[in-house]
Structure formats: C-alpha cells, structure tokens
Amino acid sequence: VWISFLKASGRITDPVDIGYLMAQSAEEACNLAVHLGGSKETFSGASIPWTATFTALCMDGLWHKFGTETGKASKKGKPVRPVFEKIKAQYEQNNVHIQALDDIAAVLACAASFNLEMNVLQQAHDTFFND
Numbered sequence: 707v708w709i710s711f712l713k714a715s716g717r718i719t720d721p722v723d724i725g726y727l728m729a730q731s732a733e734e735a736c737n738l739a740v741h742l743g744g745s746k747e748t749f750s751g752a753s754i755p756w757t758a759t760f761t762a763l764c765m766d767g768l769w770h771k772f773g774t775e776t777g778k779a780s781k782k783g784k785p786v787r788p789v790f791e792k793i794k795a796q797y798e799q800n801n802v803h804i805q806a807l808d809d810i811a812a813v814l815a816c817a818a819s820f821n822l823e824m825n826v827l828q829q830a831h832d833t834f835f836n837d
Contacts, residue, residue, distance in 0.1 A: 707773040707806065708830035709764045714777025727826065732760055734824045738813065741820040772797065772804055776834075790834045811835070 712718045736749035779789040
C-alpha cells in the first residue's frame, strides 16, 4: 500500500528509489519475523516465494489498487488522512477489508517491544493516520 501510494502521489518516481524502498520494507519485515522466531532465509532475496509474493503485492492486486487510489487523490492536493479514510470506508462498504491497514499500529508496537526501528512502516503510519 505504501509503495503504491508513494508512486501514485509522485513522492517517488525514480525506479532506483522504488527498489530501495522495497528493499528497506523487506528488511523491516525480515527483522521483525526473525525476532518473532522466523528464519532469516525465508525472507532473503534468494527466497523465490518471498520475493515473488512481496513484489506481486507491491505491483498488483488489492494493496496496490488502494495505495494508488489514495496516492492519486493526494497528488491532486487533497489531505492524505481524509482521503485514506474515505477510500477505506468505500472498500469496507463493498465488504472489502484490507487487514494490513489495521495492523500497522500493532506491528509498530510489536517491533518497538524488540527495540526494532521500522522507518518505512512508521512513515506510512504517520502519513495515513497522523497527517
């Protein structure tokens, strides 16, 4: 959702920046998963299932669509939080629930309990929920 939002809002445009952001996001997910007992190898770039799933979620599907819709509205100068809430409500009216959006605060709290920094996820949280 966050990467699609950033692309659609024009906040990032360079493919290198997008790749770097994806790598940072993947690293944050890996660090938290390892602290929760997961295997680092599961989340490495050499893991085809992880890489394919992560890339697919960023480039297509429900999360991509939501982020793109929110980003496009933001690019038009609309404040992010009200747009985010409106689009989220529209999805929910159609019985489409994006659990990942509800989980952002809980993931940040979990990461904090391990003293992990999640800068990318924190930026998403601050933009969507505190903007």
